[in-house]
Amino acid sequence: MAVSVICIAAALAVLVPGARGLDRRADFPPGFLFGAGTSSYQIEGAYLEDNKSLNNWDVYTHTQSGRIMDGRNGDVADDHYHRYADDVEIMHNLGVNSYRFSISWARILPRGRLGEVNSAGIAFYNRLIDALLQKGIQPFVTLNHFDLPHELDTRYGGWLGGGIREEFEYYSNVCFKAFGDRVRFWTTFNEPNMNTKLQFMLGVYPPNRCSPPFGDCSGGDSHREPYTAVHNVLLSHAAAVRNYKTNYQAKQGGSIGIVIAMKWYEPLTNSTEDVRAARRAQSFEVEWILDPIFFGDYPREMREILSSNLPNFTSEEKNLLLLNKVDFIGLNHYTTIYAKDCIYSPCELSTYESNALVYATSGNPQIGKPTALGGYYVVPEGMEPAVMYVNHRYKDATIYITENGYSQHGSTNMADLMNDVERVNYLQGYLTYLSSAIRKGANVGGYFVWSLVDNFEWSFGYTIKFGLYHVDFTTQERTARMSAKWYRGFLTGSSQLTDDEAQEPLRRADS
Ligand code: BGC
Numbered sequence: 001m002a003v004s005v006i007c008i009a010a011a012l013a014v015l016v017p018g019a020r021g022l023d024r025r026a027d028f029p030p031g032f033l034f035g036a037g038t039s040s041y042q043i044e045g046a047y048l049e050d051n052k053s054l055n056n057w058d059v060y061t062h063t064q065s066g067r068i069m070d071g072r073n074g075d076v077a078d079d080h081y082h083r084y085a086d087d088v089e090i091m092h093n094l095g096v097n098s099y100r101f102s103i104s105w106a107r108i109l110p111r112g113r114l115g116e117v118n119s120a121g122i123a124f125y126n127r128l129i130d131a132l133l134q135k136g137i138q139p140f141v142t143l144n145h146f147d148l149p150h151e152l153d154t155r156y157g158g159w160l161g162g163g164i165r166e167e168f169e170y171y172s173n174v175c176f177k178a179f180g181d182r183v184r185f186w187t188t189f190n191e192p193n194m195n196t197k198l199q200f201m202l203g204v205y206p207p208n209r210c211s212p213p214f215g216d217c218s219g220g221d222s223h224r225e226p227y228t229a230v231h232n233v234l235l236s237h238a239a240a241v242r243n244y245k246t247n248y249q250a251k252q253g254g255s256i257g258i259v260i261a262m263k264w265y266e267p268l269t270n271s272t273e274d275v276r277a278a279r280r281a282q283s284f285e286v287e288w289i290l291d292p293i294f295f296g297d298y299p300r301e302m303r304e305i306l307s308s309n310l311p312n313f314t315s316e317e318k319n320l321l322l323l324n325k326v327d328f329i330g331l332n333h334y335t336t337i338y339a340k341d342c343i344y345s346p347c348e349l350s351t352y353e354s355n356a357l358v359y360a361t362s363g364n365p366q367i368g369k370p371t372a373l374g375g376y377y378v379v380p381e382g383m384e385p386a387v388m389y390v391n392h393r394y395k396d397a398t399i400y401i402t403e404n405g406y407s408q409h410g411s412t413n414m415a416d417l418m419n420d421v422e423r424v425n426y427l428q429g430y431l432t433y434l435s436s437a438i439r440k441g442a443n444v445g446g447y448f449v450w451s452l453v454d455n456f457e458w459s460f461g462y463t464i465k466f467g468l469y470h471v472d473f474t475t476q477e478r479t480a481r482m483s484a485k486w487y488r489g490f491l492t493g494s495s496q497l498t499d500d501e502a503q504e505p506l507r508r509a510d511s
Pocket of ligand 1 (some may be wrong): 039042190191194261332373403450457458466
């Protein structure tokens, strides 16, 4: 398999630079969604405005700023709360037909289900949704992208406490009721697999819980808590899907899914052990979340390795899951990495894949060019097997690539930050292999670049740039990068932005 990647890589090297591989929207099926994504905490700002309450990330960035690379927070971020209309204009110029964003739970229900619905929060998302639809842009809405009201976080221990399930069901119901007449695409959770591992295994996201050898947190159990948290997420998800399907879907005509993080794992060597390790890593990444949703239980490998640390579903819970399948699966795919077996050979067992008894490595030579985000390499050809794998295993569901994007170091000089040739090559390469998967029969409905604009990149603060648009965080000016112009050319079929347009910073919301 490792060999096949290398052959495809060689083919791609011929395809991508010089850009004559795939470069037209028309190479994708009719009705395909093409968009860009963001999430509420990463861009909205207005962190205490119009009755919004504090969420877990507000509290974390204020009380533990030392854990954020530049010590900063999302208090203002991209000020999207006030500049959303200009941001919709940017999307319109870009030519996207969909926009993926998330709703801030603390803006809608500042005190959870025991408090009032915040009408100002509802009004904000109504304005955003209406502005999008006026421009022919479909809202693709995530209900939960890492942030939850601080009060619920303390009351339930976040996703560790079973009580959070009722809270999520209540919150999602408020959203379906308020926005579902106009929203055709709902997702319950963004990347519960990655989020819970960062929260409860590695302890690097709030509430920073972990245990040795993963880390030295003040509390936590890395061997148990990630699985408890995901169990609660899955049951929250299923309850929300049941409610949507029973009470809303027929009259609103939308669809509902879930988004997972998905790397592609290639075996480090052709040994049976490494081949099995790659398969096992995938199972602990993808099947952990999707098998319960499609088949009613966790995968066998996980049960064998984790035994009683992995919770059990009651038969009632299995039915809840099985009777309320998703309409689609969102995949956030950025990279491919080599998997090395740790059952038959010694490894450091304190990293992201350790629970699967796998060590992930970039290999030597490296599997692809590194990006600003550690552990993320440019391996466009990994898109195809990733999509084919999910398509094959979960046959009924349409797949959306809900995130795919390239990160630059903020310290890069301005000219290179703007002339982001690497991002153009990255996007074009990944789209080439996505289209190849579609030609081979994969059922894919859309693709979203991460991200529309530079934003608050969690533990990295503002030090890492993912945007098609550069954002000056002092003036809030958004400026199209070369990649934005390339995407527009790809989407509209017309030439790229004119030189004048490209040079002129986009109108500021406050001017
Ligand atoms: C998350 C985004 C994040 C991106 C880049 C994904 O894991 O959903 O919120 O900004 O990756 O790190």
